[in-house]
Amino acid sequence: MFIRYARNYEKCVECGFCEYSISCPSPDACIGCEACFHGCPYNARKPVEDHKPRGRIKIVVDGSEFEVPERITAKKALELSGYRFTRFPEDDAIFAPCHTGGCFSCALVINGDLKPSCHTGVEKGMVVETNVEGRTPLRIIEGFSPHNVGGVGTPYQLKTGMGYIEVAAFAAGCNLRCGTCQNFHVTYNSSGLPMTPWEGAANLTSMRKRFRVDRMAISGGEPTLNHRWLVEFFKELKKLNSDSKARLHLDTNATILTKERIDDLMEAGITDIGPDLKALRVETFQKLTNIEDRELAEKYLNTSWEAVKYIADKYYPDKVFMGVGIPYNKFIHPDLKEIYEIGLKIASINPEIQVCGLDYRPEFRKRDIIQPTSEEMKKVKKALEEAGLKKVIVQTSRGHIGP
Ligand code: FES
Numbered sequence: 001m002f003i004r005y006a007r008n009y010e011k012c013v014e015c016g017f018c019e020y021s022i023s024c025p026s027p028d029a030c031i032g033c034e035a036c037f038h039g040c041p042y043n044a045r046k047p048v049e050d051h052k053p054r055g056r057i058k059i060v061v062d063g064s065e066f067e068v069p070e071r072i073t074a075k076k077a078l079e080l081s082g083y084r085f086t087r088f089p090e091d092d093a094i095f096a097p098c099h100t101g102g103c104f105s106c107a108l109v110i111n112g113d114l115k116p117s118c119h120t121g122v123e124k125g126m127v128v129e130t131n132v133e134g135r136t137p138l139r140i141i142e143g144f145s146p147h148n149v150g151g152v153g154t155p156y157q158l159k160t161g162m163g164y165i166e167v168a169a170f171a172a173g174c175n176l177r178c179g180t181c182q183n184f185h186v187t188y189n190s191s192g193l194p195m196t197p198w199e200g201a202a203n204l205t206s207m208r209k210r211f212r213v214d215r216m217a218i219s220g221g222e223p224t225l226n227h228r229w230l231v232e233f234f235k236e237l238k239k240l241n242s243d244s245k246a247r248l249h250l251d252t253n254a255t256i257l258t259k260e261r262i263d264d265l266m267e268a269g270i271t272d273i274g275p276d277l278k279a280l281r282v283e284t285f286q287k288l289t290n291i292e293d294r295e296l297a298e299k300y301l302n303t304s305w306e307a308v309k310y311i312a313d314k315y316y317p318d319k320v321f322m323g324v325g326i327p328y329n330k331f332i333h334p335d336l337k338e339i340y341e342i343g344l345k346i347a348s349i350n351p352e353i354q355v356c357g358l359d360y361r362p363e364f365r366k367r368d369i370i371q372p373t374s375e376e377m378k379k380v381k382k383a384l385e386e387a388g389l390k391k392v393i394v395q396t397s398r399g400h401i402g403p
Pocket of ligand 1: 095096097098099100101102103104105106107116117118119173
């Protein structure tokens with residue numbers, strides 16, 4: 001049985017996002033790629049069974065011929081041909097975490113070009129190579145801009161709000177499906193031009209010069225999804241910014257940040273990191289991120305906590321600055337019990353780590369919530385401090401409140 005995604009006219013508000021930002025790879029005949037389904041800000045796409053007759057076509061994958069149904073993605077064609085795709089990186093599988101065509105982690109060499117297999121339709125005679133090692137990695141990156149408060153991994157003393165302190169770029173594609181996604185215009189963008197790591201690093205470096213700052217950041221979406229791209233990006237950024245003042249900052253949900261990946265990134269030159277710890281309990285994590293597969297949610301959540309501990313033990317504070325983000329809204333936390341327990345757990349790792357409570361607000365699909373008040377955020381701060389943390393800040397609608 002095949003699925004296509006149809007517009008749900010009861011929910012559609014004609015915002016136009018699916019036309020200007022989500023690029024449909026096959027507007028005349030849905031190939032079931034999922035990009036509009038995940039990326040519609042109003043949840044106005046629904047899966048329906050596709051009973052339209054479809055023929056079979058021949059494709060060549062890694063030199064072998066396969067016969068597959070037409071009107072499906074290259075990813076689906078490979079799955080039907082015995083290739084494995086996963087949403088957590090594994091050695092013998094193709095990593096496909098976003099399913100929206102932005103991260104290019106699932107990219108394969110398709111008819112000679114590197115293309116995201118989740119967002120490319122299968123064609124008669126298509127030739128696919130799954131070994132992409134020799135290819136320059138690509139990824140959709142946009143939103144190059146200066147910022148005056150920075151991100152989660154920015155030290156509090158710099159967040160004065162007086163002038164620019166950092167320039168940042170944003171990577172498309174995320175493995176989570178948070179209804180509160182604050183950057184969904186980038187996260188679900190599949191129409192931007194993919195960039196090489198060298199182009200991304202050169203752009204950010206020229207922004208640094210233009211705005212006369214020393215901090216350069218990449219956020220998302222989720223930057224870590226395309227590991228090869230990110231490592232090359234930071235290596236190049238370091239090469240172009242070899243002075244001692246340069247700071248190379250990664251903001252991440254840390255859900256796939258394994259020890260090996262952390263080591264690669266540290267070696268590539270990052271100096272500041274801001275992992276968001278979405279929750280302590282898997283149920284809370286699922287509620288926030290909408291990851292329905294419990295086993296996968298557990299893996300993501302455990303990996304993010306292990307990443308923070310590993311960075312704290314091995315790299316912090318001498319080799320890297322780490323600031324941790326903790327989301328808060330009543331819809332996630334009806335009381336402060338779990339926030340306090342999160343504080344206890346971070347304090348047991350290292351009480352000196354900067355922790356920032358983030359006031360999650362109505363964005364993307366979660367527009368029925370109310371942004372926490374400054375008073376609520378002060379209570380979050382108090383709970384984290386009572387748990388033993390020494391450097392707690394909270395983000396509020398009026399700016400940051402510091403330690
Ligand atoms: S999984 Fe295909 S582009 Fe991200």
